[in-house]
Amino acid sequence: MGFQEPKLDTSPNVSDEVRRTTCYMCACRCGINVHLKSGRVSYIEGNRRHPVNRGVLCAKGASGIMQVTAPSRLRAPLKRVGPRGSGAFEEISWEEAFEIAVGWLKPLRDDAPERLAFFTGRDQSQSFTSFWAQGFGTPNYAAHGGFCSVNMAAGGIYTMGGAFWEFGQPDWDRAKLFVLFGVAEDHDSNPIKIGIGKLKARGARVIGVNPIRTGYNGVADDWYGITPGTDGLLILSLVHEILKAGKIDLDYLARFTNAPCLVDGTEGPGKGLLLRDGDGKLLVIDRATGKPAPFDQQGVRPDLGAVHDGHRTVFQHLAERYLADDYAPEAVAERTGIPAARIKGLAAEIAHAAFDAPVVLDRAWTDFRGDRHEKMVGRPVAFHAMRGISAHSNGFQTARALHLLQILIGSVETPGGFRFKPPYPKPIEAHPTPHCDCVPGKPLGGPHLGFVRGPEHLALKPDGSPARIDKGFSWENPMSAHGLMHMVIPNAHAGDPYKIDTLLLYMANMSWNSSMNTRSVMEMLTERDEAGEYKIPRIIYSDAYASEMVAYADLVLPDTTYLERHDCISLLDRPICEAEAAADAIRWPVIEPDREVRGFQSVLVELANRLKLPGFVDEEGRAKYRDYADYMVNHERRPGVGPLMGWRGNGDQTGRGPVNPDQLQRYIDNGGFHVAHVPEEAQFYKPWNAAYQDWAVSLGFYDKPQPYLFTLWSEPLQRFRLAAEGHGMRQPPEHLRQRLKETMDPLPMWYEPFGESAGDAYPVHALTQRPMAMYHSWGSQNAWLRQIHGHNPLYVPTKIWESCGFSEGDWARVTSPSGEITVPVAHMAALNENTIWTWNAIGKRKGAWALDPEAPEATKGFLLNHLIHELLPEKGDGLRWSNSDPITGQAAWFDLRVRVEKADPPGEAQPAFPNLVSPVPQARRNRP
Amino acid sequence: MTALPPPSAKKLGLVIDLDTCVGCHACVTACKGWNDQGYGVPLSDQNAYGSEPSGTFLNRVHSYEVQPEQGPAQIINFPRSCLHCENAPCVTVCPTGASYKRAEDGIVLVNEDACIGCGLCAWACPYGARELDQAAGVMKKCTLCVDRIYNENLPEEDRQPACVRTCPAGARHFGDLGDPESAVSKLVAERGGYDLMPEMETKPVNKYLPPRPKGKAEEIDVLAPLLDVKATGFAGWLDRILEKL
Amino acid sequence: MHPAPSVIVFTVLSGAGFGLLAFLGLGAVAVTGWAALLLWGLGYALAGIGLLASAFHLGNPQRALRAFTQWRTSWLSREAWAAVVSLALLAPVALAAVFGAEPPAALGVLGALSCLVTIAATSMIYTQLKTIPRWNFWTTPALFMGFALAAGAMLSGRAVLAALLCLALGLLLVAAFRLGDGRFAAVGASLGSATGLGSVGSVRQFAPAHTGSNYLLREMIHDVGRKHAARLRMIAVVAAGLLPAVILLVLPASVATVALAALVHLAGAFAARWLFFAEAEHVVGLYYGRR
Numbered sequence A: 001m002g003f004q005e006p007k008l009d010t011s012p013n014v015s016d017e018v019r020r021t022t023c024y025m026c027a028c029r030c031g032i033n034v035h036l037k038s039g040r041v042s043y044i045e046g047n048r049r050h051p052v053n054r055g056v057l058c059a060k061g062a063s064g065i066m067q068v069t070a071p072s073r074l075r076a077p078l079k080r081v082g083p084r085g086s087g088a089f090e091e092i093s094w095e096e097a098f099e100i101a102v103g104w105l106k107p108l109r110d111d112a113p114e115r116l117a118f119f120t121g122r123d124q125s126q127s128f129t130s131f132w133a134q135g136f137g138t139p140n141y142a143a144h145g146g147f148c149s150v151n152m153a154a155g156g157i158y159t160m161g162g163a164f165w166e167f168g169q170p171d172w173d174r175a176k177l178f179v180l181f182g183v184a185e186d187h188d189s190n191p192i193k194i195g196i197g198k199l200k201a202r203g204a205r206v207i208g209v210n211p212i213r214t215g216y217n218g219v220a221d222d223w224y225g226i227t228p229g230t231d232g233l234l235i236l237s238l239v240h241e242i243l244k245a246g247k248i249d250l251d252y253l254a255r256f257t258n259a260p261c262l263v264d265g266t267e268g269p270g271k272g273l274l275l276r277d278g279d280g281k282l283l284v285i286d287r288a289t290g291k292p293a294p295f296d297q298q299g300v301r302p303d304l305g306a307v308h309d310g311h312r313t314v315f316q317h318l319a320e321r322y323l324a325d326d327y328a329p330e331a332v333a334e335r336t337g338i339p340a341a342r343i344k345g346l347a348a349e350i351a352h353a354a355f356d357a358p359v360v361l362d363r364a365w366t367d368f369r370g371d372r373h374e375k376m377v378g379r380p381v382a383f384h385a386m387r388g389i390s391a392h393s394n395g396f397q398t399a400r401a402l403h404l405l406q407i408l409i410g411s412v413e414t415p416g417g418f419r420f421k422p423p424y425p426k427p428i429e430a431h432p433t434p435h436c437d438c439v440p441g442k443p444l445g446g447p448h449l450g451f452v453r454g455p456e457h458l459a460l461k462p463d464g465s466p467a468r469i470d471k472g473f474s475w476e477n478p479m480s481a482h483g484l485m486h487m488v489i490p491n492a493h494a495g496d497p498y499k500i501d502t503l504l505l506y507m508a509n510m511s512w513n514s515s516m517n518t519r520s521v522m523e524m525l526t527e528r529d530e531a532g533e534y535k536i537p538r539i540i541y542s543d544a545y546a547s548e549m550v551a552y553a554d555l556v557l558p559d560t561t562y563l564e565r566h567d568c569i570s571l572l573d574r575p576i577c578e579a580e581a582a583a584d585a586i587r588w589p590v591i592e593p594d595r596e597v598r599g600f601q602s603v604l605v606e607l608a609n610r611l612k613l614p615g616f617v618d619e620e621g622r623a624k625y626r627d628y629a630d631y632m633v634n635h636e637r638r639p640g641v642g643p644l645m646g647w648r649g650n651g652d653q654t655g656r657g658p659v660n661p662d663q664l665q666r667y668i669d670n671g672g673f674h675v676a677h678v679p680e681e682a683q684f685y686k687p688w689n690a691a692y693q694d695w696a697v698s699l700g701f702y703d704k705p706q707p708y709l710f711t712l713w714s715e716p717l718q719r720f721r722l723a724a725e726g727h728g729m730r731q732p733p734e735h736l737r738q739r740l741k742e743t744m745d746p747l748p749m750w751y752e753p754f755g756e757s758a759g760d761a762y763p764v765h766a767l768t769q770r771p772m773a774m775y776h777s778w779g780s781q782n783a784w785l786r787q788i789h790g791h792n793p794l795y796v797p798t799k800i801w802e803s804c805g806f807s808e809g810d811w812a813r814v815t816s817p818s819g820e821i822t823v824p825v826a827h828m829a830a831l832n833e834n835t836i837w838t839w840n841a842i843g844k845r846k847g848a849w850a851l852d853p854e855a856p857e858a859t860k861g862f863l864l865n866h867l868i869h870e871l872l873p874e875k876g877d878g879l880r881w882s883n884s885d886p887i888t889g890q891a892a893w894f895d896l897r898v899r900v901e902k903a904d905p906p907g908e909a910q911p912a913f914p915n916l917v918s919p920v921p922q923a924r925r926n927r928p
Numbered sequence B: 001m002t003a004l005p006p007p008s009a010k011k012l013g014l015v016i017d018l019d020t021c022v023g024c025h026a027c028v029t030a031c032k033g034w035n036d037q038g039y040g041v042p043l044s045d046q047n048a049y050g051s052e053p054s055g056t057f058l059n060r061v062h063s064y065e066v067q068p069e070q071g072p073a074q075i076i077n078f079p080r081s082c083l084h085c086e087n088a089p090c091v092t093v094c095p096t097g098a099s100y101k102r103a104e105d106g107i108v109l110v111n112e113d114a115c116i117g118c119g120l121c122a123w124a125c126p127y128g129a130r131e132l133d134q135a136a137g138v139m140k141k142c143t144l145c146v147d148r149i150y151n152e153n154l155p156e157e158d159r160q161p162a163c164v165r166t167c168p169a170g171a172r173h174f175g176d177l178g179d180p181e182s183a184v185s186k187l188v189a190e191r192g193g194y195d196l197m198p199e200m201e202t203k204p205v206n207k208y209l210p211p212r213p214k215g216k217a218e219e220i221d222v223l224a225p226l227l228d229v230k231a232t233g234f235a236g237w238l239d240r241i242l243e244k245l
Numbered sequence C: 001m002h003p004a005p006s007v008i009v010f011t012v013l014s015g016a017g018f019g020l021l022a023f024l025g026l027g028a029v030a031v032t033g034w035a036a037l038l039l040w041g042l043g044y045a046l047a048g049i050g051l052l053a054s055a056f057h058l059g060n061p062q063r064a065l066r067a068f069t070q071w072r073t074s075w076l077s078r079e080a081w082a083a084v085v086s087l088a089l090l091a092p093v094a095l096a097a098v099f100g101a102e103p104p105a106a107l108g109v110l111g112a113l114s115c116l117v118t119i120a121a122t123s124m125i126y127t128q129l130k131t132i133p134r135w136n137f138w139t140t141p142a143l144f145m146g147f148a149l150a151a152g153a154m155l156s157g158r159a160v161l162a163a164l165l166c167l168a169l170g171l172l173l174v175a176a177f178r179l180g181d182g183r184f185a186a187v188g189a190s191l192g193s194a195t196g197l198g199s200v201g202s203v204r205q206f207a208p209a210h211t212g213s214n215y216l217l218r219e220m221i222h223d224v225g226r227k228h229a230a231r232l233r234m235i236a237v238v239a240a241g242l243l244p245a246v247i248l249l250v251l252p253a254s255v256a257t258v259a260l261a262a263l264v265h266l267a268g269a270f271a272a273r274w275l276f277f278a279e280a281e282h283v284v285g286l287y288y289g290r291r
């Protein structure tokens, strides 16, 4: 019997139609081609022309189809019918939902707008949601940045006018050495992978500094398994070494940073501030004349070594500080867990790559002083960092230390180093300051969030108490540029600083993986006062899925999935730009929802119209926008500047221009995004490059050129320190003076993370990492992804594995000062010997996400969050000290200290919680 | 017949770079997504939202820990799919002829219409490259995206496997390993690409590129102190460094 | 490997059936009428039930006929042919016996040979698999043949021969267990060679490719507890080999004795076959950090 190869159709039709939009299984926002067969999504692939992902997709993006068909999708607005937290709901109509919401919100707006707190989680429309909150008039608005990575953002912006991730990127095409601090995945998920791939293909060297050697750190050519919370020390020791050897870029420092600026040395309220001329311009000493001159005068050659009337330059202050023995590798080796010889080796690698093999581009450019440079000379050492340094209580200063190192070797905005993405760089001066002027019935005077320059910008009431429910911009965390999402529920529950009425939450799973101290948060959400009313009286929540948080809402506004709505990824908040291009993007409904769900932004527009919020209605109270799509096109922040930069006016204007009714179609035709390339001569030295500055103005990033100097010495920090020393009108409370003096150092410094106060009883560091194939809580409803990560073991290093006598299949009891969990363990050798870790947010509450109550996510999966408290352990002073960075309020997730013991395997991971009643029907067993 | 065809000149396959694979599983779900709607029956999932989810995948990514004699342990991610063996035992064991190796390019495929789902080919494969779909009862395996790589409905640049197209790190390469001049063959030669389990004598077409040696860089001595800061004091250091400007 | 009941029933019963048919074909017992119907019927039934059981292991049994196509390369295909040919060749012999006609002797011998070929082909399905070193060894065809012959001899009432075959089978089992334990190592496959990372250092699984289950884990990767295995091995050797031999040699020859011995033997055969699968370590287990 013969056999012939069967006839094979090697050219099947892939689909009936392709619609191009933007992915949203994470904040990376890749371009996707959505294939449709008979009107249903059949396949999703990356869009090759998209600036973010250039065709590739990650595991989450490539399984988006499972997200859009997930059984956990909410189906209609929900009204709570059982006790809060039980999960018992009744489906209601949208009209009823709007009536309930307006019934709650209208009186608040009229009488006490601050009694509404509006906080958003994975929000990609912050310029819109904050605009709404401004219109409402509450000071209580923020997105999730405060518990996420504000240290990184603020550390970068206060130091160099931009930070890693969405503000900038390594020069993947030219770097010869890439050093990665504390990153497992980051938001720039695909670009980092593409970048690492490029480095590897070129044979460039990659170094990972991380207690855990997985993922990027796994492919790194060398690994520094640092002790958590000590990166600042390591970095400043590297600074010590390169200073000692003179391997720094003096010319760069003199021209582009405040290193040559003069620090006021006179005792008094001006001490430690920088000298300025009559126009308020920073002064430097010109080497040619030896005389003071404004920093931006043409031809000035600032002198790093000057002393003027006893005032020394920033450069001298910093060199003196870091040359001290405290920062010698030998002095920091034990604390950091990195031997002195290794630290010296790393410093040598950095110096070698930066100075022995510079990248020189034959591109002339003109700086802001009018001086012309024939070449662009780069220091091809790129750094990147994220929450490994950010999520510690010393993260802000650590981020500053890292930027100091980058700047000292001249690798910021030079070829081969770190490059900003438009609309960054942006000096502090170009950012707003926070607003908290709350008047019933009136909008807020300006944006809620911003960058304080000193105590005068704090969000305080006249009596000095915090004006915001999260205590953002208070003396407890003065520079909390993103607010403190993690403190909202505890503060609202405690009525500290005041009580609120309604908590409006969007896209944040606050009763589970996104909270510290999860069990107590659930209690806070359900606790009643003497009168029997919930301590947080009303909770409105928008989610697209049956998450754990849904169970704690009184009113649920069901959102669509990402393929069913309009979204705007705007230059007004967090665009998708690249170093060589400004870019923004949209999502649009590539399929219609088959349920009674609505895009949350459109719901907000409708609420604004019914509440007649300023900005949303005209003088007669008539709605200006029908829905979010209408807003995206027709809203103007400043004349000619709207949410979308592309195809303005007649379609031929970019950045600035009149409204174009055809704009969305143009985006759709182009694959959902718009790109504006940075001219070649403007691609580096952006903060000082006249061509870049002009281009930025033309696109509407700002209205006039804003060149500035990098802030090695930070005056805002010094102003808070001066206040703590007793200068100025606004004075901190006594109990905070000492801490402010210590931490508000104008030069980057390191102090012990607050978590260390747990003491010797908790000798082990405990961390989480993002799994590349899961996005927080919401990947587990994805039938494909949950087969990859259905539960999470606790990884234990060899030393602890052996001393506890663990073997495969064992369980451990892990105890922190605030809690205890009992969970499965696994062994890992490629791990800092004092650190344990697990994947973040795999553990699920029983009954949530339309999963079977016996799902492994609920029985074996677990959250480390039960061990992390939003407050530090009691100090006996009767005060509540938040587990946050004292400067920015960043949640210190990674300060956690624990102890580990072997435990008898319980039936399931502990703590276990009662089953939630699912607001959606249980899933079908099999697929398809 | 299920006898193997004479070795083809063209040997299409994948080259997987273990030095670059970050273990992101993108290739896993991209493969599932493409093949769920493409060649043959969908890749089903059982108990998909339940207590023991299980499903058919054609490509999986493992993580191993390697402890070298010197230096700290390393984590290496390891994608695993059909290697399109030249000497494919999965083909010759098949009683129905459903499993076959294409004469023109060496791709090993299953003709699902003829497959009785006996599982023997999966038993014969050393690499776990075949999974019997529980819903359809037919054998599934990597098709090397035969319905993409020749697909005239796709733009030229997209005529490559879904997993290769999606791999963010660029750790997967597709090409003709029978042509010594092809990019993939050169890569294999340059980087010492190797076969998995050669003792099984399957002669895989796919090759793996080993991780590059890890550890500290060659001794670089660029950090000789400018001068002894202790001896000269800070002022001396400052003078010396500013001379360099 | 997963000890699937369908495959165990298939190999044990069809082995016994074709063993019995082989003996009957060779004219081991001269029976006619009802007795012939019973004996031949038993042979056909065992073989038939076995073959039928094997279909339960198929994902698409309705296409089972296709399994006849690849006899040139596939042992499974050859087995299918051999089985059908055996049953066909022996059918006239059986009918003749039942109806008291003269059985065509040549056909009987041919049929018996074909039965042996069937058994060999069945065993080769397993023996050919390099991926399972324990099977990929001379002990596999020897065992399959041993089981078939012992059962055939027993069921056809050749007590002494059956007893001797059982004893030999016992020895063979011991040898197969012993030698089998060293096979995996002898082949040399390791996680190091499976990943090629052995040259970097010693390799262990860090995280599985998926926390969920899959076909491979269910089908190829089966852990039997050591204690469990030791006990079952003992049972297999005793029940399949020693005990039936003793029964046949010690108890008076009768149908009851044969039946008792056969039942004990079959129980042993099931135990041995369960172990045959359960203990068979597929090299793919290496990728999952298991053997």
Ligand SMILES: Nc1nc2c(c(=O)[nH]1)N[C@H]1C(S)=C(S)[C@@H](COP(=O)(O)OP(=O)(O)OC[C@H]3O[C@@H](n4cnc5c(=O)[nH]c(N)nc54)[C@H](O)[C@@H]3O)O[C@H]1N2
Residues within 6 Å of the ligand: A121, A122, A144, A147, A148, A149, A506, A507, A508, A509, A510, A513, A514, A515, A542, A543, A544, A545, A546, A547, A548, A549, A559, A560, A561, A562, A600, A768, A769, A775, A776, A777, A778, A840, A841, A864, A865, A893
């Ligand atoms: N232990 C530990 N805990 C941590 C961290 C850590 O590192 N370790 N990291 C912290 C950090 S940085 C962050 S950012 C937080 C993340 O915390 P969250 O922002 O809370 O992230 P998710 O868990 O993804 O929750 C987002 C919610 O949005 C819902 N959602 C998804 N898509 C949509 C949609 O289209 N519309 C609407 N309306 N809702 C949708 C999801 O169902 C989910 O309920 O976790 C924090 N928690």
Ligand SMILES: Nc1nc2c(c(=O)[nH]1)N[C@H]1C(S)=C(S)[C@@H](COP(=O)(O)OP(=O)(O)OC[C@H]3O[C@@H](n4cnc5c(=O)[nH]c(N)nc54)[C@H](O)[C@@H]3O)O[C@H]1N2
Residues within 6 Å of the ligand: A026, A027, A148, A149, A181, A182, A183, A184, A185, A186, A187, A188, A189, A209, A210, A211, A212, A226, A227, A228, A229, A230, A231, A385, A386, A387, A388, A389, A392, A767, A768, A769, A770, A771, A772, A773, A774, A775, A776, A894
């Ligand atoms: N796939 C996926 N992508 C995501 C997310 C997701 O859930 N899934 N979440 C998104 C969100 S909200 C965020 S905030 C980002 C966060 O992205 P990442 O910044 O990558 O955050 P984590 O995964 O928390 O990883 C923190 C890393 O820091 C290391 N680390 C912890 N402490 C220290 C330390 O003291 N020093 C050093 N050097 N390293 C340390 C940890 O080992 C870990 O590798 O990811 C975003 N991208």
Ligand code: SF4
Residues within 6 Å of the ligand: A023, A024, A025, A026, A027, A028, A029, A030, A053, A056, A057, A058, A059, A060, A061, A062, A189, A190
């Ligand atoms: S990184 Fe992945 S999940 Fe995030 S937007 Fe891109 S493809 Fe989507």
Ligand code: SF4
Residues within 6 Å of the ligand: B020, B021, B022, B023, B024, B025, B026, B027, B028, B061, B077, B079, B166, B167, B168, B169, B170, B171, B172
């Ligand atoms: S997509 Fe690429 S980097 Fe990611 S796991 Fe697959 S091969 Fe590795």
Ligand code: SF4
Residues within 6 Å of the ligand: B081, B082, B083, B084, B085, B088, B089, B090, B091, B108, B124, B125, B126, B127, B128, B129, B130, B141, B202
């Ligand atoms: S890898 Fe396995 S399935 Fe693929 S050709 Fe080789 S033996 Fe066959």
Ligand code: SF4
Residues within 6 Å of the ligand: B093, B094, B095, B096, B097, B098, B099, B110, B114, B115, B116, B117, B118, B119, B120, B121, B122, B138, B139
């Ligand atoms: S499962 Fe299908 S392809 Fe595999 S050997 Fe059996 S019939 Fe052939």
Ligand code: SF4
Residues within 6 Å of the ligand: B030, B031, B032, B034, B035, B058, B059, B081, B082, B141, B142, B143, B144, B145, B161, B162, B163, B164
């Ligand atoms: S080549 Fe195609 S079928 Fe094979 S693993 Fe890659 S995506 Fe899957």
Ligand SMILES: [Mo]
Residues within 6 Å of the ligand: A147, A148, A149
């Ligand atoms: Mo985050």
